[in-house]
Amino acid sequence: MTGKLYAIGTGPGAADLITVRAAKLLASIDIVYAPAGKKGGDSLALSIVREYLGEYTKIKERHFPMTHNSLEKEQAWQSVADEIKADVIANNKVAFISLGDVMLYSTWVSILERLPTDLNMEIIPGITSFALIAARTKRPLAMETQSLVVMSCTTDKVILEQALIHNSSLVLMKAASCFAEVKGLIEKLNLLYYAVLVADASLASEKQYRNLKDVPEDEKLPYFTTILINKEW
Amino acid sequence: MTGKLYAIGTGPGAADLITVRAAKLLASIDIVYAPAGKKGGDSLALSIVREYLGEYTKIKERHFPMTHNSLEKEQAWQSVADEIKADVIANNKVAFISLGDVMLYSTWVSILERLPTDLNMEIIPGITSFALIAARTKRPLAMETQSLVVMSCTTDKVILEQALIHNSSLVLMKAASCFAEVKGLIEKLNLLYYAVLVADASLASEKQYRNLKDVPEDEKLPYFTTILINKEW
Numbered sequence: 001m002t003g004k005l006y007a008i009g010t011g012p013g014a015a016d017l018i019t020v021r022a023a024k025l026l027a028s029i030d031i032v033y034a035p036a037g038k039k040g041g042d043s044l045a046l047s048i049v050r051e052y053l054g055e056y057t058k059i060k061e062r063h064f065p066m067t068h069n070s071l072e073k074e075q076a077w078q079s080v081a082d083e084i085k086a087d088v089i090a091n092n093k094v095a096f097i098s099l100g101d102v103m104l105y106s107t108w109v110s111i112l113e114r115l116p117t118d119l120n121m122e123i124i125p126g127i128t129s130f131a132l133i134a135a136r137t138k139r140p141l142a143m144e145t146q147s148l149v150v151m152s153c154t155t156d157k158v159i160l161e162q163a164l165i166h167n168s169s170l171v172l173m174k175a176a177s178c179f180a181e182v183k184g185l186i187e188k189l190n191l192l193y194y195a196v197l198v199a200d201a202s203l204a205s206e207k208q209y210r211n212l213k214d215v216p217e218d219e220k221l222p223y224f225t226t227i228l229i230n231k232e233w
Numbered sequence: 234m235t236g237k238l239y240a241i242g243t244g245p246g247a248a249d250l251i252t253v254r255a256a257k258l259l260a261s262i263d264i265v266y267a268p269a270g271k272k273g274g275d276s277l278a279l280s281i282v283r284e285y286l287g288e289y290t291k292i293k294e295r296h297f298p299m300t301h302n303s304l305e306k307e308q309a310w311q312s313v314a315d316e317i318k319a320d321v322i323a324n325n326k327v328a329f330i331s332l333g334d335v336m337l338y339s340t341w342v343s344i345l346e347r348l349p350t351d352l353n354m355e356i357i358p359g360i361t362s363f364a365l366i367a368a369r370t371k372r373p374l375a376m377e378t379q380s381l382v383v384m385s386c387t388t389d390k391v392i393l394e395q396a397l398i399h400n401s402s403l404v405l406m407k408a409a410s411c412f413a414e415v416k417g418l419i420e421k422l423n424l425l426y427y428a429v430l431v432a433d434a435s436l437a438s439e440k441q442y443r444n445l446k447d448v449p450e451d452e453k454l455p456y457f458t459t460i461l462i463n464k465e466w
Contacts, residue, residue: 009364016254019244019360023253103367104374104381112371123368125360127252131242134336135356138345141337145388147396148337151380163380 003088005119007108009101009126010048013202017132018048022124026052030092033084035107036063044203045097064107077107081114088119101126105152105173130171133198133226137208139233142169146232153182153227164189168231176221183212191229199225236321238352240341242334242359243281246435250365251281255357259285263325266317268340269296277436278330297340310340314347321352334359338385338406363404366431366459370441372466375402379465386415386460397422401464409454416445424462432458 006025011017026032026049034046042050043061053059062080065072087094102108102123115121130150134141142148149163150171163170164185175182175197186195197209199222209215212227239258244250259265259282267279275283276294286292295313298305320327335341335356348354363383367374375381382396383404396403397418408415408430419428430442432455442448445460 007368011252014254016257017252017358019250020253020256021247021249024249101364101367101374103364103372105376106373109373109376112373121371123371125250125364125368127358127360128364131334131336131358131361134334135240135358138354138356139336140339140342140345141334142383143338143342145385147382147384147388147392149380149382149400150375152378155378155380159380167382 003091003120004093005084005088005121006095007102007123008095008097009124010045010097010099011127012100012129012132015048015051017127019124023052027054028093029057029095031058031060031087032095032097033060033062034097036061045099049097077110078114081111085115085119100128104128129201129224130226133201133228136201137196139196139228139230143232153178157181161185170229172227175227176223176225179221186212194231195227195229197227236324236353237326238317238321238354239328240335240356241328241330242357243278243330243332244360245333245362245365248281248284250360252357256285260287261326262290262328264291264293264320265328265330266293266295267330269294278332282330310343311347314344318348318352333361337361362434362457363459366434366461369434370429372429372461372463376465386411390414394418403462405460408460409456409458412454419445427464428460428462430460
């Protein structure tokens, strides 16, 4: 049995923010599974790893629906899990790639749940988008006795408000879809001064706002929009 | 002006879990600052980067006291910050290395606070210990609508208990010094089933406990001991 599956976090976007382990490994991979890009182009994860792939690596782009229909999603996950399992059992070195870190808000976890627990497997962590954002904006995620909360802005607004009140350092992901509401909450709690917003960190389209009030009303924020709040910085 | 400072997260311990960007960069660094190792040996951060350093890189190991005397700590940070600043102004390419990610519970933040804001600088993120622990134990840090809390076990026990009650996924760092107390809390809240403990992740001395009750009473847990709890896994 030489087949093995590698789940690889590609990091936030720049090709050289992948780990040395992942970069070396990708050269010897037989089959790489990547989430399908929109409009037929490379997915972002695939564009990150492309330069590290071997000449004969087979690329399998697979579509994961972003729908609320959970049956449709579960069928997609199950189908990819079955396909990966078959490829590993057929003695291939298989990679599943995902943006950021594979164990944090990643489709990978839904695949992992559907794989046999004894499948030969290694999971390789990746740099999260918020670690890069902290680095780019020179704002610490947490210091000494601080705790850090990472959550999605799409969560219930009462829970979000409680989290903003009770924690001294927060990462709010997916801040685009409900930006006006979240900005309102942050303003109400007098936290504007401690907040920074970064969209598309490390991509060509990256934008930073040191003051949430500078974000134009008509700005179309991208999917990868994150707000960092550190009350002690 | 060709001087520049790079703050580099080395990742959790294995040399190949550093980023490709950091690995390439280290070859051209003139001076690397590393936290001093105990008993005269290499610091862990230094041992991680040693293979990537250029032949002529000067190594400056600096001691950071682990004392409660904050004046002593502040003097150490200020002295290293002053030294780094002088090296950059003298046109050196300088690196400051730190385990894990530099923006999360790192001495680097105390140095950053003491450097001029206009100093030529790039911060390069690193893999956190808990991302590696999640990968090694195959347990997700957070899924879909979950929030993730990262905190130190050395925090106030009332705050820790509230965090354990109100959050569905937690990373408890520095779990060695107060392990008995924390285990008691986890047991009281019926969370034993969802918890896993990993000491010295990715080092030769790594130990994993899927059940906290399996940790022997007389076990001397190391400084890098982390507990992961995910109530939905």
